[in-house]
Amino acid sequence: MNRRSIKLKVVVALAGLAVVCAAHAQKKEAAAPSKKAAASATRDAVTTEFEKFRELMEDASPAELFEARGEALWKAKRGPKNASLEQCDLGLGPGVLKGAYVQMPRYFADADRVMDAERRIVHCMVTLQGFKAEDLAKQPFSSESRTPDPVLLVTYVAGQSRGMKIAIPQKHAKEREIFGIGREIYNFRAGPWDFSCASCHGEDGKRIRTQELPNFTSKEQAIRAFQGWPGYRMTGGLMHTLQWRLNDCFRQQRFPEPGYVSETLTALLTYVGANANGHVYKGPGIKR
Amino acid sequence: MKLFEASNLGAAALAIALTAQAGDDRAKAVEMMKRDFHARGIAGMDRLNEDGLQALCNRSRNQPPKEIAERMERDQIEAIKYPADGKLMGDWKSGERIAQSGRGMSWSDGGAGASGGSCYNCHRIGPNETSFGTLGNSLYQFGKIRGSTPEIQKYAYGRIYNAKAFNLCSTMPRFGHSGTLTEQQIKDLVALLLDPDSPVNK
Numbered sequence: 001m002n003r004r005s006i007k008l009k010v011v012v013a014l015a016g017l018a019v020v021c022a023a024h025a026q027k028k029e030a031a032a033p034s035k036k037a038a039a040s041a042t043r044d045a046v047t048t049e050f051e052k053f054r055e056l057m058e059d060a061s062p063a064e065l066f067e068a069r070g071e072a073l074w075k076a077k078r079g080p081k082n083a084s085l086e087q088c089d090l091g092l093g094p095g096v097l098k099g100a101y102v103q104m105p106r107y108f109a110d111a112d113r114v115m116d117a118e119r120r121i122v123h124c125m126v127t128l129q130g131f132k133a134e135d136l137a138k139q140p141f142s143s144e145s146r147t148p149d150p151v152l153l154v155t156y157v158a159g160q161s162r163g164m165k166i167a168i169p170q171k172h173a174k175e176r177e178i179f180g181i182g183r184e185i186y187n188f189r190a191g192p193w194d195f196s197c198a199s200c201h202g203e204d205g206k207r208i209r210t211q212e213l214p215n216f217t218s219k220e221q222a223i224r225a226f227q228g229w230p231g232y233r234m235t236g237g238l239m240h241t242l243q244w245r246l247n248d249c250f251r252q253q254r255f256p257e258p259g260y261v262s263e264t265l266t267a268l269l270t271y272v273g274a275n276a277n278g279h280v281y282k283g284p285g286i287k288r
Numbered sequence: 289m290k291l292f293e294a295s296n297l298g299a300a301a302l303a304i305a306l307t308a309q310a311g312d313d314r315a316k317a318v319e320m321m322k323r324d325f326h327a328r329g330i331a332g333m334d335r336l337n338e339d340g341l342q343a344l345c346n347r348s349r350n351q352p353p354k355e356i357a358e359r360m361e362r363d364q365i366e367a368i369k370y371p372a373d374g375k376l377m378g379d380w381k382s383g384e385r386i387a388q389s390g391r392g393m394s395w396s397d398g399g400a401g402a403s404g405g406s407c408y409n410c411h412r413i414g415p416n417e418t419s420f421g422t423l424g425n426s427l428y429q430f431g432k433i434r435g436s437t438p439e440i441q442k443y444a445y446g447r448i449y450n451a452k453a454f455n456l457c458s459t460m461p462r463f464g465h466s467g468t469l470t471e472q473q474i475k476d477l478v479a480l481l482l483d484p485d486s487p488v489n490k
Contacts, residue, residue, distance in 0.1 A: 191331075208410065
């Protein structure tokens with residue numbers, strides 16, 4: 001699809017969403033205090049319309065522009081060692097990208113540990129290109145002024161698994177071990193508000209405000225942890241990976257901050273990811 | 289935040305709660321988190337230390353043995369601090385603002401006094417707010433159904449102060465116990481739920 005038709009589709013879709021939002025605002029003002037049913041119908045209409053909007057956008061996704069930038073970055077000679085990432089082994093052999101993203105986290109013998117996609121890509125930037133891990137961890141998330149290199153690279157690599165089934169391996173003893181650890185982290189309640197991941201993502205059909213909460217302990221819904229990520233987020237218009245998503249969850253859990261590409265996050269992604277095995281990953285997408 | 293010490297009673301129950309495998313994974317999980325997290329803003333590393341109640345709920349997957357749960361709930365009820373002036377109902381309009389605010393206790397929030405109750409995140413409350421969550425039950429018409437007797441006021445105040453006093457492993461935070469909400473803020477929320485003039489009860 002060329003740029004022009006992407007633009008056209010975005011404009012049409014945005015116009016549609018604007019109409020729905022305006023209608024929602026009017027309805028909200030006019031809502032009589034006693035009309036319960038009307039209130040929940042309005043809310044559901046907004047959620048439904050957003051989903052329609054996202055579907056429309058899926059084949060004209062802004063994420064593709066980030067994938068293209070990531071591809072150029074992947075192939076460029078960079079860093080103190082002036083090397084590209086083309087020899088990076090994402091688990092299927094050096095330079096093999098097709099299907100690699102949907103098979104991570106996995107065990108990597110060269111590092112003797114389980115790594116998720118972003119952790120592995122950062123590992124390659126350090127070992128092959130000579131970047132310093134602590135520099136990459138300084139400002140790892142997108143802002144208005146900057147999209148960090150690992151975000152672009154993960155988006156590119158994820159795009160190479162579009163349409164493929166999630167197949168997080170559970171063969172190696174360390175893969176099974178970290179799955180079990182991830183389950184315990186998921187259920188660990190602590191902090192001033194006594195929250196764990198499961199406090200919000202432990203039951204089917206719940207919401208925070210109007211935001212639906214997937215139950216990642218369920219084999220049917222766990223795929224929603226991966227679907228649409230890396231994602232172009234409508235709120236703020238920034239590209240984010242799962243590293244950002246998990247970081248912001250822990251903020252709202254009222255926990256201290258997890259380290260960027262830390263093992264804790266690999267453990268959570270292994271637990272939720274293996275629960276999602278068998279479901280088709282649609283590639284980088286759009287988030288509300 | 290004041291932490292409960294794990295009681296001997298709780299510790300005895302813990303041994304029976306998890307399978308050996310899960311217990312082993314749990315120990316590794318806690319060790320891993322303590323290695324991987326760092327303090328940020330007001331969110332210190334002490335937040336990863338479970339108090340006695342959290343430890344019991346975690347190790348029993350929120351299904352603590354009944355006798356122990358009842359005794360710990362009683363301990364929690366006794367620790368609720370009710371207002372010295374005996375007045376439990378504040379201003380429902382202020383209560384509505386507190387219920388709307390999701391601020392408080394995160395690393396992006398400031399310190400004391402800036403917190404809200406995040407109530408609408410999980411509960412339906414007033415009829416004019418259509419953006420409400422469903423993790424908690426609906427509180428619409430709370431006072432209309434129950435009345436606003438001194439007993440109901442005490443129950444509502446206690447439940448907001450420490451929901452775990454009524455259901456040990458409840459998902460709801462302990463807003464008074466954790467120091468998130470002040471006495472006056474809890475009074476205002478009680479009024480939002482119980483005042484006959486509050487839209488909740490219209």
